[in-house]
Amino acid sequence: MKKFLITIILLTFQNVFSQSNTTEIEVLKSDKTTEINKNIYGHFAEHLGRCIYDGxxxxxxxxxxxxxxxxxxxxxxxxxxxVPNLRWPGGCFADTYHWKDGIGAKNERPSIVNRWWGGTTENNSFGTHEFLDLCEILGTEPYLAGNVGSGTPRELDEWVQYVNYKPGSPMADLRVKNGRKSPWNVSIWGVGNEMWGCGGNMTAEYYVNLYKQYATFMPSGDSKLFRIASGANGDDYHWTEVLMRDIPKSLIEGVAMHWYTVIDWAKKGHSTNFDESVYFESMKQALRMEELVTKHSEIMDKYDPEKKVALIVDEWGGWYEPDDTAKWGVLYQQNTIRDAMIAGVTLNIFNNHADRVRGANLAQVVNVLQSVILTDKEKMLLTPTYYVMKMYNVHQGAQLIPLKIESPKYVLDNNELPAVSVSASKDKNNLVHISLVNIDSQKQNKVKINVQQLGLKNISGQILTSPKITDYNSFENSDKIKPAVFKSFTIKNNQLEITLPPHSVVVLEGK
Structure with missing residues (x-):
């Protein structure tokens, strides 16, 4: 018996030490160049809770x-x-929104009941002009989501004319009357939203015919339209199959897909009060984006081998039980280090699939779900997710550097996940950026990269982390989590070695 126990102990130690905590990364050679489309870093502003009004x-x-x-x-x-693009007015709200209610003199605009989000009454004071003027100020491209669920082809047709036509046509002249002479030239248009759910509870087969009807009657004017079909809910691969099979490529530029990091739709858990087991499950759900993007892309490849149609993940992010709705608004939640991990690994996945994923929208920009900004009257704070998006914006429009990644495991209760996520790119100034995430909440992980192909010598870095996975920025301590200088790396004989602390996001820059 004693000999048996000794054998078991030795085997256990052998197994532990055989599991390397070093991530080996190989820079792959490629005959093609893939640009990381800047629109992967898009955001989403829906008439929901305190996102628009009071946000x-x-x-x-x-x-x-x-x-x-x-x-x-x-x-x-x-x-x-x-921000490269901003999606508006929904979401579910889009398929109840009638754009003509939101133009003209504000004191003459009719009110609307937001039937999806809290039953509140809105006065339409934030409409087409206000949104598109904001996009101009931000230097961001507007992404307008059209009403298919309760609208008509004519309504969408006239909205396109209103924002895109030069004076001399009826809708353009109405725009001029309302104070805007030159068109905004909006190119990105969603043809409905979540048609399998709040957009009308349709089948793919029914929606695809509606899509073709609406897309046919959308006039281009002087702007080339980028029309996005309402896409699948997570792993509904049949939906993507029907859209790609039945919509002529002359009528479609993008197919959407939605995926939220949700542990259990019946019991989503708290935004700040959670343990490591809940954190682990959140990481598991976030990492499923790799599987979803891969499988939807495979279906699209079958019908579109030239990859002309983009996969647009125009809703993604963490979703938990809302904080005090009476005080903070519908779907308001805090934003912790867990959310920084979700953002980092998701953006790495999008970057590494940039040949097909050419747009995405984090849900949502202010005071709703995985926000980058939270407000409380005159106060405002930036969340951990904001800082990840800012650290990663160096990838926008850069050339993807393909990598082969062998990651150690993040293990909890006999379950395991890849601990380290990485993506890399080279920008037009030949600066190389490597973004790394260690989701392991207990262990640091080392990363080794042979950078001979990249010719890196001078390297600097930033890190985002905090002592606990439940840490967040509050209105009382808004700077608790923010990027810091990162120096835990060495480079010698073209071998770059990096030490990633637990639950950390790191972005390196080299030239």
Missing amino acids: IYVGDKSPIANTNGVRNDIIKALQELK
């Missing part, structure tokens, strides 16, 4: 400093984030 928009009579009713501090923060 982005406080009105031009507010004591809070604003430009045409939009908070100046939010404008500044989003400009620094380099």
Whole structure:
């Protein structure tokens, strides 16, 4: 018996020590170049809770400093984030929104009941002009989600004319009457949202015919339209199959897909009060994005081997039980180090699939779900997710560097996940950026990269982390989590070695 126990102990130690905690990364050679589309770093602003009203928009009579009713501090923060595109007005709200209610004199605009989110009444003071003018200030491309669920082809047709046509046509002249002479030239359009659910509870077969009808009657004017079909809910691969099979490629530029990091839709868990087992499950759900993107891409490849149609993940992020709704609004939640991990690994997945994923929208920008900004009256704070998006914006428009990654495991209760996530790119100035995430909440992990192909010599870095996975920025301590200088790396004989602390996001820059 004693000999048996000794054998078991020796085998156990052998197994432990055979599991390397070093991530081996190989820079792959490739005959093709893939650009990481900047629109992967898009955001989403829906008429939901306190995202628009009392978030982005406080009105031009507010004591809070604003430009045409939009908070100046939010404008500044989003400009620094380099937001490439902003999706509006939904979400579920899009398929109940009638754009003509939101133009003209504000005191003459009809009110609307937001039937999806809290049953609140909105006065339509934030409409097409306010949104598109905000996008101009931010230098971001607008992504308008059209109403298919309760709208008509004519309504969407006239909205396109209103924002894109030159004066001389009826809708353009109406725009001029409302104070805007030149068109905004909006190219990105969603043709409905979540048609399998709040957009109308349709089958793919039914929606695909509606899509073709709406897309056919969307006029281009002087702007080439990028039309995005309402896509699959997570792993509904049949939905993607039907869209790719039945929609002529002349009528479609993008197919959407939605995936939220949710542990259990019946019991989502708290945004800040969670243990490591809940954290582990959140990481598991976030990492499923790799499987989803891969399988949807395989279906798209079958019908579109030239990859002309983009996969657009226009809703993603962490979703938990809302904090005090009466005080903070519908779907308001805090944002912890867990959310920074979700953002980091998800963006790495999108970067590494940039040949097909050419757009994505984090849900949502202010005060809703995995926000980058939270507000409380005149106060505003930037979340850990904000800082990850800002650290990663160096990848926008850069050339993907393909990598082969052998990651150690993050193990909890006999379950395991790859601990380290990585993506890399080279920008137009020949600066190389490597973004790394260690999701392991207990252990540091080492990373080794042979950078001979990249010719790296001078390297600097930033890190985002905090002592606990439940740490967050509060209105009382808004700078608790923010990027710091990272120096835990060495480079010798073209071998770059990096030490990643537990639950950390690191971005290195080299030239």
